[in-house]
Amino acid sequence: MFLDRETNHLWLTPSDVTTYLGSPWVFAQHLAVARGERKRWEQADNGTTEITRKRGDEHELAYLAHLKADGKNVVEIPHAKTAQQWEASLAQTEAAIKDPATDIVFQAHFTLNGNWRRAADLLERNEHGRLEPVDTKL
Numbered sequence: 001m002f003l004d005r006e007t008n009h010l011w012l013t014p015s016d017v018t019t020y021l022g023s024p025w026v027f028a029q030h031l032a033v034a035r036g037e038r039k040r041w042e043q044a045d046n047g048t049t050e051i052t053r054k055r056g057d058e059h060e061l062a063y064l065a066h067l068k069a070d071g072k073n074v075v076e077i078p079h080a081k082t083a084q085q086w087e088a089s090l091a092q093t094e095a096a097i098k099d100p101a102t103d104i105v106f107q108a109h110f111t112l113n114g115n116w117r118r119a120a121d122l123l124e125r126n127e128h129g130r131l132e133p134v135d136t137k138l
Contacts, residue, residue: 001013001016001030001031001034003034003035004082004083006083007083010031010034010035010115011115011116011117012115012116013116013117014116014118016030029041059136060121060136064106064122067104067124072103073101073102073103073104074103074105075092075096075099075106076106077096077106077107077109077119078107079107079119080109080119086109086111089109090109090110090111092109093105097123100129102131103125104122104124105120105122106122107119107121108120108123120133120134120135121136121137122134
């Protein structure tokens with residue numbers, strides 16, 4: 001969930017649907033935090049969250065390096081945070097998808113109906129010439 005402060009537009013992600021289905025109350029709390037109506041609650045952290053994030057990022061980058069070493073044509077899309085950056089990343093993603101020489105799109109950005117947006121870890125061209133999403137979770 002992301003509230004764009006420039007446009008006051010609330011963007012939702014597939015994870016928000018999962019949160020809502022698991023607990024509408026928790027979803028409402030996340031929404032209140034995004035709108036600035038309440039502070040984010042403190043969570044005990046013994047360091048595992050940061051370790052997990054770091055190892056996940058390292059794993060993703062190692063897989064990307066492997067693909068490049070295999071000679072794949074990789075297009076890397078910069079992660080967007082603002083509305084303007086999202087528009088640029090969406091345009092770059094669309095151009096990469098349309099280019100038949102592209103084997104891999106890293107951090108492909110998507111939007112749906114003006115309310116949903118997400119970046120896919122990877123789009124990888126399969127043996128039929130179609131790009132399909134690949135998740136690099138540990």
